[in-house]
Amino acid sequence: MLSESVLLESKSLRASVATRTDVLDRVKVLSLLPDGMHITTAMVAAYFQVGERAINALYQRHRAELQENGARTLRGADLLTFLSCNLQLRKVPGRGLTIYSRRAVLNVAMLLRDSEVARQVRAYLLDAEHLARTQPVDNSVPTSPVSPDSLDDRIDRRITDILGKSVVPMFNALIESAGEQRKELISLRDDVQRIERKLVQHDVRLVRLERVRGQRGLAGVMASIDGMNWREYEEHVAQLLRRDGCTGVEIHGGRGDRGADITGRTADGRRLVVQCKHWAPYRSVWSGEMQKFVGAKTLHRADVAVYAATCPFSPESLAIAAQAGVTAVHRGLLENWSAGATLEILR
Numbered sequence: 001m002l003s004e005s006v007l008l009e010s011k012s013l014r015a016s017v018a019t020r021t022d023v024l025d026r027v028k029v030l031s032l033l034p035d036g037m038h039i040t041t042a043m044v045a046a047y048f049q050v051g052e053r054a055i056n057a058l059y060q061r062h063r064a065e066l067q068e069n070g071a072r073t074l075r076g077a078d079l080l081t082f083l084s085c086n087l088q089l090r091k092v093p094g095r096g097l098t099i100y101s102r103r104a105v106l107n108v109a110m111l112l113r114d115s116e117v118a119r120q121v122r123a124y125l126l127d128a129e130h131l132a133r134t135q136p137v138d139n140s141v142p143t144s145p146v147s148p149d150s151l152d153d154r155i156d157r158r159i160t161d162i163l164g165k166s167v168v169p170m171f172n173a174l175i176e177s178a179g180e181q182r183k184e185l186i187s188l189r190d191d192v193q194r195i196e197r198k199l200v201q202h203d204v205r206l207v208r209l210e211r212v213r214g215q216r217g218l219a220g221v222m223a224s225i226d227g228m229n230w231r232e233y234e235e236h237v238a239q240l241l242r243r244d245g246c247t248g249v250e251i252h253g254g255r256g257d258r259g260a261d262i263t264g265r266t267a268d269g270r271r272l273v274v275q276c277k278h279w280a281p282y283r284s285v286w287s288g289e290m291q292k293f294v295g296a297k298t299l300h301r302a303d304v305a306v307y308a309a310t311c312p313f314s315p316e317s318l319a320i321a322a323q324a325g326v327t328a329v330h331r332g333l334l335e336n337w338s339a340g341a342t343l344e345i346l347r
Contacts, residue, residue: 023124070101123282233278259296273302277309287316
């Protein structure tokens, strides 16, 4: 599978995937200006959770490439025309206003190194590209009836393709030339894009699930864990705790658990509380989730708190965990723990 570094360094690779703008909304909702097509530098910075200075510097270094993908700086009459359609913009820099299309925002995600959101977008993008490159194309004539599930998958992909390549561009063209119906068209276009995103997410989940099932016997511990549902994962973590000498281990996952999926006591009698997150590896545990668990640790008066996740932790969440005395078990540590190692905090 292609690595993130190749995407950061290869302009030709970035150009080959520049149309996959749907991945932006899979990571985080991208807010657009009232014209339904552009966002400002400040909005780009907010999306990627970085300062405007970082986006401006990136624009200066890669101006030609970003402009090829729809970024441009408005001045004079063009700026006044644009402002007339986006009246909430009150303050405009004297040097003009730089705006970005969805494609240009995706381009920023492929260039911006120090942003967790950009890294997640790249992970989605590379995953989708890997599937597109490795998924076999079946040109044979079927000799047996097509199963309903296979037919449904094919229909879902066909609908997604039509929505992304025909319907949404048609709405964009109508919005650009519309008058009084602009808001209604934007609303309809947004509804269509939501349906498109749901179909794409559904298809990616199915492909990933089938891939995990097919690899489980070869890929080892994490492939097996990825193939679990959340209940099976909580039971897996509970079994690891019991294996390492913990007593009174109980699973409370679900509503009413007060932020603790598992409680118990360590081998030396300390009160234990555990949060389990069975998330896809391209996601991250953010600071808000960690803050909630810190509150649960206090509520349960726990001496030992473990946050066991099948995905990475954001730098902010790791900082909170260190300050609050929470052991953050990420994928690598979870794999070692599941393979027989004992967590340091449980010794």
